[in-house]
Amino acid sequence: MQLFPDYKTFLTIGSLSIHYYAIVILAGALMAYALGQYRFKQLGYDKGILSDYFFGLLLLGIAGARLWYVIFMWPQYAAHPEEIIMIWHGGLAIQGGIVAGLIYSYYFFRKRNIPFLVAGDAIMPGVLIAQACGRWGNFFNREAFGSAVSLSYLKRLHLPAFIINNMYIDGAYHHPTFLYESVGNLCVFLIIILVVRHFAKHNGAQFFAYFIGYGIVRFFVEGLRTDSLMLGSIRMAQLTSVVFLAVGIAGMIYIHYKGTNKSY
Template sequence: MTFFEDFSTFVTIGPIHIQWYAVCILTGACIAYFLGQYRFKQLGYSKDILSDYFFAVLLIGIVGARIWYVIFTFDEMYASQPLEIFAIWHGGLAIQGGIFAGLIYSYYFFKKHDIPFLLAGDAIMPGVLIAQAFGRWGNFFNHEAYGGEVSLSFLQSLHLPQFIIDNMYMNGAYHHPTFLYESMGNIMAFLLIVFVIRRFQKHQGVQFFSYFLFYGLVRFPVEGLRTDSLMFGPIRMAQLISIAFIITGLIGIIYVHLKGKEVHYIDMS
């Protein structure tokens, strides 16, 4: 067993290499799971409900994220080596595809268990922001999802730890740590939803739709700095989806305020 064999590898056990990419994604997913359990308990549901839900939605979300990424990069990355499609440890998960796949499965699951979808969304979606924040660190260890060139003095002006600065030097230049911008933005969005919006929430779905609003607001500007965006013609696909998320979030929040069902949480803070 060898730890930290290289920058992207967490541990090597014989022929098995466990990448930091996988560790970051699974850590974030587990934190989101436990946050969801806590929220379901506050809502008066058994936290065990999420035990059946978690593994399925995690797998479906990863598959959806991979399919989304492959669709937009197939010609340049996978047409000549299709087996590489299955090598997700090399990176290449587009979170927005995972969100769409996860939402479809979530609607089916909670409808089957007779749990209001928006109520479940309030319990789960803020934690997804934490999962995404951790996932971006997986991109860091894979040396991906970075931005355009910047100067060393610019990075130093951000007061970043030296190991981040050192690993933003790629292809002969320093780059924007866009993984960090988005990770920190997602954490701030999580804190705003949980500690501000939730305390004034009166209707089901406010936190759920706030997720889309704030994630879109975070992702749109960060995506504009990246050098590896998935493109739809001349349009950065993630920015297009971010606009759709912002509009969905705003319309959804207005709708639930006008016509939504009331919700009452048990304050256990």
């Protein structure tokens, strides 16, 4: 057994390797789960409901994120399809996970007679925490970075040395876009729980605020990245972010006129 054998790996036991990428994704998912459980308890629901929900959501979310990535990077996997399952090498497109998770969530809560927007308000803010943690997996894998910048630029951001050093890739320093998005997601989370949750009058406000906030953050961060999934000449993540933003705004308008009063 060996701890920290390299920058990507947390632990090796014989031929088995446990990567930081997996650890931060799981840590983020568990924090989101804990926040969701706390909100469900406040709403008076049995905590067992979210326990049943969490495992299926985690599996389908990862599968959806991987499928989304593989579809747009198919030439890379066509010759080596066995690599499709190697998610520990990186390659999860979170927007695919969100879409898969929403579909699963709709049917799960509908079956249990829990209003979808009530559940969405309880769960979606925590998703931002999971995403903020997950971006650090990109840091350890040295992926999802931005275009080249100068060392002086990174120092002006007052970043710790370990981040600056790990942004030196292929002979140049790069924008730490993983950090921009991680911090951006945390800011959106705080806005939702401190402002939207406090002032919102209708169920669904926090749910739709997620799509507005995350859509804005991802759109601008994606413009700095060098490894975007492309649909022709369009960055797919930016296109999806515009869709998320439109859904969020449309949802806010809908609940303003036809929404139900906030449950808690």
